[in-house]
Amino acid sequence: MTNDILVFVEQRDDRVHPAGLQCLTPARELAGKTGGQVVACLIGEGIDQATAALEQAGPDRILIVRDPALKDYSALRYRTALAAAVEHCDPKVLLLPASFMGRDLAPRVAMRTGAALATDVIELTLTDDGALDVVRPLYNGKATCHVTFPADRLAIASVRPNTFAAPTGGSAAQKEEIPYAPAPGDDRITVKEVAKTGGDIKDVTEADIIVSGGRALKSEENFKIIYDLARVLDAAVGASRAACDAGYQPHSRQVGLTGKTVTPKLYIACGISGAIQHLAGMRGSKTIVAINTDPEAPMFKVADYGIVDDLFKVVPALTEEVRKLEL
Numbered sequence: 001m002t003n004d005i006l007v008f009v010e011q012r013d014d015r016v017h018p019a020g021l022q023c024l025t026p027a028r029e030l031a032g033k034t035g036g037q038v039v040a041c042l043i044g045e046g047i048d049q050a051t052a053a054l055e056q057a058g059p060d061r062i063l064i065v066r067d068p069a070l071k072d073y074s075a076l077r078y079r080t081a082l083a084a085a086v087e088h089c090d091p092k093v094l095l096l097p098a099s100f101m102g103r104d105l106a107p108r109v110a111m112r113t114g115a116a117l118a119t120d121v122i123e124l125t126l127t128d129d130g131a132l133d134v135v136r137p138l139y140n141g142k143a144t145c146h147v148t149f150p151a152d153r154l155a156i157a158s159v160r161p162n163t164f165a166a167p168t169g170g171s172a173a174q175k176e177e178i179p180y181a182p183a184p185g186d187d188r189i190t191v192k193e194v195a196k197t198g199g200d201i202k203d204v205t206e207a208d209i210i211v212s213g214g215r216a217l218k219s220e221e222n223f224k225i226i227y228d229l230a231r232v233l234d235a236a237v238g239a240s241r242a243a244c245d246a247g248y249q250p251h252s253r254q255v256g257l258t259g260k261t262v263t264p265k266l267y268i269a270c271g272i273s274g275a276i277q278h279l280a281g282m283r284g285s286k287t288i289v290a291i292n293t294d295p296e297a298p299m300f301k302v303a304d305y306g307i308v309d310d311l312f313k314v315v316p317a318l319t320e321e322v323r324k325l326e327l
């Protein structure tokens with residue numbers, strides 16, 4: 001085993017996901033202690049722009065697994081490709097973002113490499129005897145626990161998105177290509193269609209501002225007012241599980257315990273009650289604005305600013321005011 005820290009940096013359509021770049025920050029801290037290198041792994045087809053963007057974040061080396069079969073994310077093929085990168089560089093630690101892709105991939109790679117895994121971690125350190133020690137939240141973030149890995153085996157951790165800032169100011173990294181050698185069973189799952197939602201609107205894990213809607217929106221069409229406000233603020237659109245379950249928004253926009261965890265600078269909750277499972281995904285937001293007709297709604301307890309009124313009146317008015325600011 002080397003002292004290197006390997007980071008899986010997720011890309012789609014040749015665009016790196018910020019959550020993958022953010023993992024390079026704890027990786028650099030750990031490598032400073034182990035005396036090893038920060039090695040990033042990119043998997044896909046083409047991926048020249050993703051490689052250039054990754055270099056800006058300053059890894060020492062980049063391992064590239066490039067193959068037409070890896071164009072779209074496939075859990076089994078990516079597992080094989082990432083396990084090959086692990087075998088190639090024999091790292092002490094492998095970090096992945098706890099994004100949808102990372103959450104899907106991490107246990108499969110742990111199984112394939114025989115490593116231990118901790119998911120959704122928010123702090124990482126090395127103990128005096130060189131073992132990885134991580135902190136992960138429990139019970140919707142009400143408690144945390146330490147997980148210490150054996151020092152003599154590969155440790156795998158998925159890192160909660162938006163816990164660390166991505167590093168900048170990197171220069172050229174050493175690049176190595178690793179061939180993708182399909183393993184038996186890799187084709188058990190095939191990607192038939194990649195469905196994209198939201199058009200020009202960002203993903204909730206990538207945005208500084210999120211405008212989020214709840215069951216109170218009552219229909220998919222009514223979400224238009226949420227999208228209008230999001231567009232003028234250059235924000236992402238989020239939703240509660242009730243809104244997603246009712247079909248008003250795709251589950252890819254769901255924020256919360258069983259959705260995505262977000263920590264934007266501004267979270268505007270429109271007609272969302274503030275159930276504990278929703279708060280679990282957004283209570284780390286810097287500034288929270290609640291718009292709700294019920295002054296007793298739990299969302300007001302975590303909100304920095306509250307508007308007790310009908311969202312169908314307030315949201316279009318906010319959009320108009322922001323438009324005026326832009327002029």
Ligand SMILES: Cc1cc2nc3c(=O)[nH]c(=O)nc-3n(C[C@H](O)[C@H](O)[C@H](O)COP(=O)(O)OP(=O)(O)OC[C@H]3O[C@@H](n4cnc5c(N)ncnc54)[C@H](O)[C@@H]3O)c2cc1C
Nearest residue numbers: 214215216240241242256257258259271273278293294311
């Ligand atoms: C295991 C488990 C996991 C879960 N995971 C998640 C999760 O990841 N994310 C999540 O969101 N939920 C999750 N839930 C569901 C959660 O418990 C709530 O049911 C859900 O968050 C409620 O969504 P909501 O606030 O949109 O709807 P409601 O609770 O129905 O609240 C609607 C709110 O809108 C207000 N309102 C109504 N009309 C207007 C109006 N015109 N203008 C302004 N305000 C208005 C009401 O006063 C109310 O506060 C989970 C539940 C379980 C059991």
